[in-house]
Amino acid sequence: MTKNSLKTGPDELGYYGAGTSAMGGMAVGETLMPALHELNQGFEQAIKDKEFLDEFAYYCKHYIGRPSPLYFAENLTKELGGARILFKQEHLNHTGSHKITNSLFQVLLAKRMGKKSLICESGAGQHYSATAAVAAKFGMPLIGVMGEVDIARVNQNIIKAKHYGAKLKAVSGTLKEAITDAIKTWTTNPDFAYICGSVVSAHPFPKIVAFAQSIIGREIREQSLEQEGKLPDMIVGCVGGGSNFAGAIYDFLDEPSISKIGVEASETAALSNGTPGIMQGMKTYMLQTDDGAKSLGGMSLGAGITYFSVGPLHSYLKDQQAVTYSSATDQEMLEAYKIIARTEGICSALEPMAAAAEVIFRQAKDKPKDYTICLSLCGRGEKDLDTIQEHIGKDFERTI
Template sequence: MSTEKIKNSLKTGSDKDGYFGEYGGIAAGENLMNNLEELKKAFEAAIKDKKFLDEFAYYCKHWIGRPSPIYFAERITNKIGGAKIYFKQEHLNHTGSHKPTNTLFQVLLAKRMGKKKIICESGAGQHWSAAAATAAKFGMPIVGVMGKIDCARVNQNLIKAKHYGGKLKIVEGSLREAITAAIKEWSNNPDYYYLIGSTCSSSPFVDIVRYAQSIIGKEMREQFMELEGKLPNEIIACAGAGSNFTGSIFEFLDEPEIKKVVVEAEETAALTNGTKGIQQGMVTKFLQSDDGSKSLGGSSLGAGIMYYGISPQLAHLKDIGAIEASTANDKELLETYKLVAQNEGIGISFEPAAAVTEALKRAKGKPKDYIICATACGRVEKDLDVIERLIGKDFE
């Protein structure tokens, strides 16, 4: 489908000021403005450079292992009774999540810009391990920042990243604090490349991460046409800040007949319960106190979906009714993990368990030719200790 021909296409990036409707923009300190401007120019030039895109495509295939397959979860489908449930198997990518596609794209961009060192933040450590792997592959030193709460529960990713040569700084808190600390690191070292992990913060980061991750939806289109001869009726993906969901649905934004459902952690559902504000470099919806001085929200088992804000593009798309938002709680995440492991022999992490939870609810009672695709954006390794502690006896 050609984007150019569609009037009022939603498959565009942000406007000239970096906004999506009333959300987005640049809320950054003066000392970062030059960096953001430079980054925007470099990004716009890179995506017009065939050699750069070919290199990205080459490593997507040979280093990450893309395309990730789609998979018909037949036993679960039969158990639920209704729509056909598919998984987009992003957890089969190298490093075990959708994250390396973005880190590969941005490390190549950093190299193209002549940057010598990389800073990044991470929530669940999926971005951290992917970023460290990519930096090692291209011989660039990398510093990561993560919150203490997350570090305590995703040890596997920390070990992997350490082996890839990444140096980790640990701060109090979780993803929110990690982003703030990483931005501070970047302020102190403006010659570094800031490798953000999701579709959040100031423009042009939201567009850059979306560009890299939208490969997920493009692959889905080809794969569904080949396997089913038609596109799915619904696409469901989880979101912390939103890179996995945005990547899954961007390709289909001009096809309103395909439902797009984003699932947040019930405890930190900024799209459902947040209010408009300006924090973390952007205008978007946040769970925040009335006066904007404090963040709100509880704790979720899914470290990667425990974020008190949301991509400004998703805030806009929800406002105009182009996407729907839902939530999943810890109990559901655990039940869904168990169901998928026991029936499909696939160990998904807590985050995609949120998406699959929603898929199960929506599949029930639907016609048999109705297709729901849930993006399985992470594998379970990082969560195994927590699962074993909470419900390990269920499997005995």
């Protein structure tokens, strides 16, 4: 890795970039510092341990079902009449999203570090059900913290996590409040490992989650070369905290010829509409009041992308102009859902439909036919069926 590589960061204090514009860090109280340093040390040791990495690779393959397929969406490509569209099918992983790869990595790490109990937060419940599955597999108790608003809309993941033996703690609000509460519990319980669900929070979590999810991009590289004879020209993914997209692009960060577009929900588009600030342990773009005292932001239909902030790696990549960030509305996400369901027979989660909307409505049509766009399809739609029925159910009523 060279010094000028976009993959060099973060530094030992967790900063991506240098000087006043650096993003990330460890903006936490002194009670949490020892736990973060212990975790960083545990991580750095683990990734030099071949046996540990082999164990991770074994369960990625045999438990999760990796590599997830890279699939040529032929019907969608024909319908749009432009670029060749490939789906990175992370929704086919065990538990239905990209989240389980990160859960697996962090639970194995917690086990290696001798931790006895697990705590996690979740927005869409995907990270909760994924961590609950892995916790059951490795016999560790788990508490999941979720906001009441989210609990009401992604019920299936919560039922599944219950079946896997996990306990749920409800807090008022959404993902932001859940993260705050999970970290508080972790701070007061040294036997707990906090299994962070995205490339967010204080160092070393963004580094750890990006490391675990970077398998997505390495698979894209190998599969695209094998199946298409070349690398994709563009990679597009949705961004809540930003873990699926970070994973998809990480391996390509030093290849500027590959365009990269991250898509947030328009109601919580921290990178498009926010300003740098410090909350939840990190310096990053966020939606906040002018004095930085309070977070802002509305609600998106995509529970997992309803987050007022974003991982610091993405803030750094935005400032470096290495990656483009845009946003999609609920209406666009629902339209993209309908098009993908109709053309490809895939019931996607709503979060990746933000990225699909960018591809369908803004990117694919005017590109030449040999231009390939890789879309991170990072979750399956079962958790969102009630929401989808409520908003566009009538569009699917067909009687003979």
